Amino acid sequence: MKAINFYKLVTLLFAAVVITSCVQDDEFDVPQIEIQSVDIPQDRIVEISSLRALLEQEQTTNGNAVLTFEADDDPSNDRFTVGYVISNDAQGNFFEELLLQNAPSNPSGGVKVLIDSSPLFASYEFGRKVFVRLDGLTVGLDSGVLTLGIRDGNGVEKIADGAKEDFLLRDDEVEEITPMPITFSEFTEEKTNLYVRLNNVQFNRAQALGDDRLTFAGEPEDEFDGERILESCDSGTSTVFSTSTFADFKGVLLPQGSGTIDGILTLNFFGEQFNIVVNDISTINLDGERCDPEEVDCGLASTTGSNVLFSDFFETQNEGTPISGNGWTNYIEAGTQTWESYTSGGTNASLGISANIGSFMSGDASSIGWLVTPQINFDNQDGETLNFMTSNSFADGSTLEVLFSSDWDGVPENIPSANWSILPAAFIVGDDDFFGDWFESGNVDLSCISGSGYIAWKYVGSGEEDFDGTYELDEIEIESN
Template sequence: MKTNRLKNVILIKVIVLITISCIQDDNFNIPDLIFEEPIINGNVITIDAIAGMLAQAQNNGDDTFTFEDTNTYISGYVISSDEAGNFFEELIIQDVLENPTRGIKLLIDINPLFARYEIGRKLFVKLDGLTIGTTNGVFTIGVRDGNTIGQIAASLENEVIQRSTERGELVPLTIELDRLNNNLTNLYVTLQNAQFNRSEVLDLNPLTYASEPTDQFDGERVLESCNSNLPIVFSTSTFADFRGLELPAQSGTINGVLTKNFFGDTFNFVVNTPSDVNFENPERCDSIEIDCGLTDTQGTVNLFEDNFENQRTRQRISGNGWTNFIQEGTEAFEAFRSSGASPSLGISARIGSRNSGDVSSIAWLITPRIDLDAQDGETLRFMTSNSFANESNLELLFSTDWDGIEASITNATWINLPSAFIVGDNDFFGDWFDSGVVNLSCIEGMAYIAFRYTGNGDSAFNGIYELDEIIINSL
């Protein structure tokens, strides 16, 4: 009996030794998951084709369109990733890898998605039972939820989405901010020669992507094109892994998804990860600055003054040597009077692009020429208010080489005077704010002083500014 037990023990040891000897090394790599190209038993149509179906339905008074027993699929390539937390329970897909023409947002109750649906992965989406429409301003597919579009249930994932073996490299579509339209949403795009607004990255405390005390749900920053001088909202989720990183102060190229905000009325630029922000050029395209600072001394010799009381309300500011010039868009500085929640100071000047429909609104209000060599201690003082400035901008500039002709305004050198306080969006809209006594004594020659408004018809950039009690004095 003992002999048999001994033989069994020896036999087991021999088997173990033989098994171990068959192992070539100790590299236990996880094997690659192998899957086959799905067999699509149905017709495959384009994203653009179903966009046309939705347009037909909307022309007939319907907000959505639902597919019933069509045995039809769409195909597309994934352009979004939730790996860094900047997308959540959605896939953005576009029709082709390069030069795309149409994209769509797919809502699904699954998180995370990036491991199965990587960027550049081709997908097939079965349309039966799904509904298309416009959600948050962009073309969307999901399931009908009352009058809206809801998420596809996780249990239906494998029935609805077929993952192709094909995965390619996305080539971002180059866009310019003066040519944006709704058909470009849900596409992987690139903005070249861009930067973040100077107020967000050049101050002593640069802003982060989305971890400021005022950031709720999303951090919204101002991304600027140096080519068109137009802005766009750069949006980052407050749940993104990189929300605490500081925005880069340099300029360069940025790749991401063009989408819209929650309300669907403002274009947004969204990146998958901060590595999509390739800002490595130390040169920026900001206006030149000369900062003479503020002073406590305001002279008594008046060089120029206007409180706009002689203007006609609802008419363009004119007379008294003013140049009121529209560089882009349809909006000019106008006189207004108000006694409401945002009162004027009698008659004041106002500029804004709300309800303008302008792709870009740039307007100038320029003083007559002032000789800054004829006396000493020149200063400027004025008052500003706003009616929700949003991300529109009012700047104080001067030029010593403008010839006084409107056609050459944009060819002249305009230099920013940053020390003046100009009301911001966070300031109470019912109050008026003093600029401080702006020192002009470091400027030499014949100079024009200008107020330049920059905005557009987009709700994020259509703010209104009010201006009054402008006075230039010397000692």
């Protein structure tokens, strides 16, 4: 019995060797599938840009959150929408979704199609024209953006993998996609799901420079997505650049220069914040010079003098009113938020009355507020230093900087056009610092400055969740020997 089993085993092994030797690696024939042109009569096409209008009409007229296209028994009556693929999941930054826009250039509408299948890029490559059969599908909002899928109550779920070819028809046309130039201020919900180009942008220097330079999404605190601050060199405003923690390039360090980024305009998971997402990092071209302000860096001084050139602890301010008097210039460059006097107890207690600015629930697309000291002549004495205290109530992605200018003319409206240099030696509270504490700036040395000039605190934020932080400022003293 044992001998019979042994001979069976030898026979099976011999057969396996023979079969394996007949087919070498990479010699399998890959079937070439010819993709045919899709011919759908124009009267059965529903433009992508019309899907949003139809959904809004359904919401207004019938109060429904989604709109379902009921299937007809006669397939010749099926309705379709058509678009060009702008997503690519090859690098893992998209998953089980296909993004289509209605034209290869100058698009006016885009839609996300949820599909329970991955990867999709091999069949639905970038630029491929695709027809989507609407009958049996539902249009709604998923994470705030226009989406097609299968109805699930008042939401939209993924099309099953086995059913995707019932709904998606590939055309033989593959077009070059031309990114649509756009600025942060031009972001709208109607422009989500479009392939866009951002010009003259850079990552925030606190994230892209120095010893603590960040990766796209490989930091310990990154969960699901890594969110980085992308700045406009033209307007000084910011938006969120988002990368999945499943992306192949999540561990790549952020580029340090400025330039262009081609990507997709979308919203975050909660549908509250505009995000830019790329298919891969080949469309990030940040090789130019950064547009950060120049620096005036005298370092930190070991001591401070006893001659007070300027000081304000804000105790004479009226609570809840804009900071005024004492030579201050309180200027709103963008938005509605201004520096105000503020007092609070509890965990995040103020230092008596403090100066406060924040954009939480402001509704501002951009919030930029300046608080500028009176002019100081640095030639009249020696050993000038600056000291102040800062705290925050969750800074989020909003920023506070302390700056110096020698060429501002004193006219508030001219503040943005003056040359302002950063005082990098000054410590300003960060988002990671405990919100209940106050932090000293250090003895910021100003003795290398000559002539006259102004010191300013500049706040940049917005009413959007990731940039709506609050800062407090107090105990400002400029002294000399």
